[in-house]
Amino acid sequence: MAFLSTFLTQADMIQLAVVLPLIGGLIVLWMGERNANLREATSLLTAVAEFIVVAGLTPDVLAGARPSVDLFEMLPGLSLTLTLEPLGQLFALVASGLWIVNTIYSIGYMRGNHEHGQTRFYVCFTIAISSAIGIAYAGNLLTLFVFYEVLTLSTYPLVTHAGTVAARQGGRVYLGILMSTSIGLFFMGMLWTYNITGTLDFTLGGILAGKIYGPELAVLLFLYMYGIGKAAMMPIHRWLPAAMVAPTPVSALLHAVAVVKAGVFSVVKVIVYIFGLDLLVESRADDWLIFAACFTIIAASIVALRQDNLKRRLAYSTISQLSYVIMGAAILAPISVMGAAMHIAAHAFGKITLFFAAGSIYTAAHKTEVSQLDGIGKRMPWTMTAFAIGALSMIGLPPTAGFISKWYILSGAVETQNALAILVIIVSTLLNAAYFLPIVYAAFFKEQKPRNESDPYSKYDNHGEAPVGVVLALSFTALGTLTLFFWPDVPLGLARALVGG
């Protein structure tokens, strides 16, 4: 990867990281349905190239480089700016790395299910990835907001891909909640910030110290936390289950990784770089945020417990896990913020594995409900083993990545003697186990119940594993979940750099 830096400066590389997916998208559009194989090859190549570019920047960030580049001046004195910093690099690595796996998976899934409009699907995907990278490298709040909105808009066609009544309904909820929170609250918070500080740059230690006091600070925090609807804190979480009408690769990469992580990433970013940990520690303006996050963690887990649809259960699990990140940031101890950053990566690997498994089950067996999964582990050993690993990571057990991040968040809670946070982590761990382990148990130890003859899908009862691309992808991410436990150096290094050594 070093060869890239011989003829491209760091600034070029950052810009390239944002633009590259778009170029790929244009080529995909040009190929169209006529050259389906070339089109898919382009998607895959773009994803690989994107990861190489992003990964090539990692050593620089770890070495302390923070290059910045202005794209253009949008408003007088306010430019769209890309800046390299550790947290963004972590998010970009996760998003671009998993994009490769997801592309392989998409090809298997979309072809296996004979989906329509595949060109549109891949093009929108590239725009979504480009905006996710834009969010990751955003150098100021305006840039982040711009890419945040582009991400919402570019994922809308993916959510409504099926074009059915259910898809339209889901799309309305998705767009309605995400747009109204971002325009109604996030936008206001941003303009308020700009009005009192005269800047929107992400600055270590925050930009608000000494500019705003008391309850107003808590209100501003509220505007951000609920304006960033992608973080799915209750009660603005409903868009996420609604988004599950999308094809599974979309749910997997976008609604387990790129979109929701863009949400919690923005939350951490705003807390660390706009408010600053010290300001919030002093003012205690974020006390309510811990409560809100704790409530979401527990409530979403309880809802997940009662979902029979597998994707919906995973969606509520995501809502719960996202609030771990928010809680980790809201505890305000450097070590818990580190845990929050780490959890962005850990949850991404675990949850994408779970979604891949759900899609794999759908493709091979045409089953969507938890109650149908008895004995499926014997027919699909690879898929369900990967599922089990993903589930362990959600619960936070070793040897999976989820253990590490939870450990750091818990350490932060202990350090600050936050009894509520400690209690919530314990209870939610039990709840996670309660809604994941029975699935794993039933899959491997119960006998398969054949479907009724009248069920049109009963002919699939004698199924085997899913297509090879699908199995490859989910095995890879499951392996990644384990790898991150044994070698967490890169994400931990970035997380540590975020809180300053």
Added chain:
Amino acid sequence: MIEALSHNMTASDPWLILLVVVPLLSAPLCILLRSGIAAWSVATAVSWVVFAIALYLLNTVMESGTMIYRIGGWDAPWGIEYRLDAVGAFVIVIVAAIGAVVMPYARQSVAAEIPAERHYLFYAMMMLNLSGLLGIAVTGDAFNLFVFLEISSLSTYVLISLGSDRRALTAAYRYLIMGTLGATFYIIGVGLMYQMTGTLNISDLATIMPAVAETRTILAAMAFLTVGISLKIALFPLHTWLPNAYTFAPSVVTIFIAATATKVAVYILLRIVFTVFGQVDIFAHFPIQPVLMVMAIAAMFLASLSAIWQENVKRMMAYSSVAQIGYMVLGVALATETGLTGSIVHLFNHAIMKGAAFMAIGAIIFATGAVTIKDLEGIGRRMPLTMAAFVVAGLSLIGVPLTVGFISKWQLVSASLELNMWPLAALIVLSSLLAIVYVWRIFEVAYLRQPHITEHNPKIVPLSMLIPTWILALAGIYFGANATFTLDVAHAAARQLMGGL
């Protein structure tokens, strides 16, 4: 640049008068030619010449300050003077730019909608309208302004009545009544001011005004002027002429008047409030601020709500215009530099987005004859390029970042926050959420429904219509991503207005 704006009034630049005279003389030429295609050629050439002159004038004004032309060599206030400052220059560029883009578009659209024997009359009327609108913005004389107002209004009535639907006649008649009332009120207001000051020259009026400002006559004049101009602006609740006029006028007329006529009316309001009464503390004497603000907010909400329920797309966009006019007037009512900048930049931004929207609709009407939402089912797949341009315009109406709508919203919300008017900021944002609803109604129908099965496919939209549509759509993105130029000009204009003369 700003310093240079102050005083350089000796130069008498003939281009000022040519800007008006060229289109004015081309009108009788169109009639003498008696041929549709010849008239169109003349009108198109003239519209481009006028645009070039307008750009030259804007450039000169921004570089060396206010320009003056004395008609017949008579010094003001004895003779009529033409006087162009930054606001006027910005407005003529808006009008001329829309004219230059709309004329190439007109040929095919007009050929499809208006009987051939009336084409040359149509282009003659367009030229009269153009010269009237430009004249309003360059004249320095309150009575001369009335003359141009009547030239543009009378030609508009004729143009609307050329619509192919018979209801165009009643729509035009209704506008004739309301528009004449408006113009009459304006001239009564001017008459009353003349009675007290003995002058019709706008700068002269401004100088004398402080001495007579507290008289009842001037109070009455102000009332007549406000109501009269509000009628022409279509400020809620005096907007009732607008929806039908826009709906039943020929497509080209709708595009042109929606993008220019109301903007020029807002310019008159700015001229009266900030120039004629510029040296008087107008807001202390007249309750104009609360009145305008309440009406603007009512327009933003009630017209947006009306738009949501419309079945005819042109009508929906017409109500959307009434709502957007609310934003322009709101910035005027705030009466601060930032607020006025927002207003003035929104004149430009709205002209672009509504121009693009009505052009796309005009192309759809051309191809399919469809105007109701139901007719648009699946149109996104049948006319992808046209509909994509409409999407850009629609997103701009919502105020999504990277479109011009975002810039206007940013500026107006900033202006409210500057004055600590929190509820107002919230109202602006909330009303933009209403735009999501009506815009998305169209998007959903166009992209997520199956096309009707009909025997004939839509006619192919000629490039002469598609290119102008896309010029405006792309301008909407360009000036949304890089608003430094428009905001600089608007800001210069606002400063000049706030500083009196």
